[in-house]
Amino acid sequence: MQLLVYLLAYPLLWLVSRLPFGLLHFISDALYPLIYNVIGYRKKVVRENLSLVFPDKTESERLSIEKGFFKHMCDMFLEMVKTIGISNKQLQKRFVFTNLEVLHQLEKKGKSVMLMFPHYASWEWVIALDAHIKSKGYAIYLPIQNKYFDKLVRDIREKFGTTLITTKTTRAIVSKNRKEGQLSMYGILSDQSPMISKAQHFTDFMGITVPVHVGAEDLCKNLDLPAVYLKVTKRKRGHYEGSFKLLAEHPRDYTDFAITDMFLNEVEKSIQEKPEFYFWTHKRWKHRNKVPTKYLDISKNQ
Numbered sequence: 001m002q003l004l005v006y007l008l009a010y011p012l013l014w015l016v017s018r019l020p021f022g023l024l025h026f027i028s029d030a031l032y033p034l035i036y037n038v039i040g041y042r043k044k045v046v047r048e049n050l051s052l053v054f055p056d057k058t059e060s061e062r063l064s065i066e067k068g069f070f071k072h073m074c075d076m077f078l079e080m081v082k083t084i085g086i087s088n089k090q091l092q093k094r095f096v097f098t099n100l101e102v103l104h105q106l107e108k109k110g111k112s113v114m115l116m117f118p119h120y121a122s123w124e125w126v127i128a129l130d131a132h133i134k135s136k137g138y139a140i141y142l143p144i145q146n147k148y149f150d151k152l153v154r155d156i157r158e159k160f161g162t163t164l165i166t167t168k169t170t171r172a173i174v175s176k177n178r179k180e181g182q183l184s185m186y187g188i189l190s191d192q193s194p195m196i197s198k199a200q201h202f203t204d205f206m207g208i209t210v211p212v213h214v215g216a217e218d219l220c221k222n223l224d225l226p227a228v229y230l231k232v233t234k235r236k237r238g239h240y241e242g243s244f245k246l247l248a249e250h251p252r253d254y255t256d257f258a259i260t261d262m263f264l265n266e267v268e269k270s271i272q273e274k275p276e277f278y279f280w281t282h283k284r285w286k287h288r289n290k291v292p293t294k295y296l297d298i299s300k301n302q
Contacts, residue, residue, distance in 0.1 A: 006148035016078065017085030021238050024082060028074040036070045042281040046070075049280045052288075053206035053271075068276030075237055080124050083156055088131065091160065095128040095240045102244040103185070106226055107134050112177065112184040114220050116247070117230040118191035118267040119279035122240045126187060126230065129242070130161030135185040136177075137162040140170050162187075167215070174223050186225070190216045190260070191267050196287045201257045205264050206271065209291045210284070217259040220251035227251055227259050229266045234277050 016024070035041050046069060050062045057065075083091075106113055112135065117123060130137040139162050144150040154164045165173050170186070177184045190213050199211030220227045227247040235241055247262045248254050271278045 002146045002148055006146060006152075010152070013081050013084060016081045017083070019082075021082075024078045025075070025237055028071075028078050031074045031077075032071050035074060036067065041070075043070075045283055046280040049283075049285060050275075052208060052285050054275070065275045066280075069278070069280050072234070072277055073279075073281070076122065076124070079122065079238065083124060083127075084152075088160060091125060091128045092131060094238055095122065095125040095242065097129065097132060098241060098243045100132050100244070102228065102246055103133055103135075106228075106246075106249070107183060110183065111226055111249075112174075112182075113186070114216055114225040114227050115185055115187045115230050116190050116216050116227060116263050117187065117232065118270070119189055119282065120191075120267065120270050121232040121234045121274075121277045123189060123232070125240060126232070126242065127157055127160040127162045129185075129187075133185055135183045138173070138184060138186045139164050140167055140186060140188040141165075142167060171219065171222075174219060174225070178223055186219075187230075188216045190263060191284070192282055193284050193287060196290050199287070201260060202291050203257070203261055203264065205284075206268055208285050208288050211287050211291070212260055212264060214257060214260050216263070217251070217257065220248065220259060221254075224250075224252060227263070229263055231266065231270060233270075234274070 016027075019027075036043070043066075046066055047062075050057075050065055054062055054065070103113065115129075117126065127137070127139070139157060141164050143166055144153060157164050174184070174186065176182075192213065194211050194213045196211055201214050202209055202211050204210075205212065216227070219225060226249045229245045229247050231243050231245065233241045233243070245266065247266075248259050251259055
């Protein structure tokens with residue numbers, strides 16, 4: 001069944017990936033009313049999330065963010081498909097980076113890096129970074145259940161120089177690379193909700209106390225990887241800009257969870273600037289009512 005689904009879907013995806021951006025944006029505009037008004041894909045989740053994190057905004061203001069998000073999501077979906085056929089020249093034109101010296105200085109010191117970023121604006125096209133660094137690029141991800149689509153995604157990333165590694169194999173690969181002296185850069189999306197049973201840290205995110213992922217910080221401390229935040233800004237449709245902020249060059253000097261909290265603080269800044277570009281369909285705050293009392297007491301006293 002997995003193969004059948006792949007064989008039926010791939011020709012259409014391939015065809016769409018060869019369309020010019022002007023036509024892709026036309027299709028995106030046509031998809032928007034279908035997704036938003038007819039299907040209403042996760043509209044309830046988006047609306048609840050916005051009400052939770054923006055209680056002081058008017059209903060009209062939240063509705064404007066909601067609609068802006070769904071329009072961006074349609075763009076993002078088609079841009080993801082476009083990645084199948086996009087050339088490296090096109091990709092470099094549409095995803096540019098500022099202050100690359102932040103990474104280059106760390107490379108000159110012989111340091112591998114943990115690059116932390118959220119589900120904001122465009123995370124798919126961060127693979128454009130491989131053309132600007134000496135390090136070998138890795139992206140930490142959760143495998144897709146359909147093994148054929150999973151292979152397709154891995155092949156696309158590797159075409160641009162990025163190797164996908166699973167969360168389960170990350171520690172072993174990072175350790176191996178360090179032992180062999182392989183200069184590497186590991187990209188990880190760290191803003192989503194962890195399983196409540198595995199949560200090690202709870203903190204305020206957009207004014208709400210929730211469990212947060214600490215895997216990136218754990219790797220940084222155990223393997224002495226500098227932590228760098230990547231801020232992505234959507235300049236216009238199909239065009240993005242990435243900038244870097246060094247969170248911790250010597251992660252072992254920081255108290256537990258400090259790096260994680262610094263990362264989330266940067267994510268909040270991006271959301272406050274342009275909230276419509278955050279991925280609101282995730283149930284990010286679903287465990288807000290399962291926070292241990294000690295964390296709630298700390299939050300009240302801050």
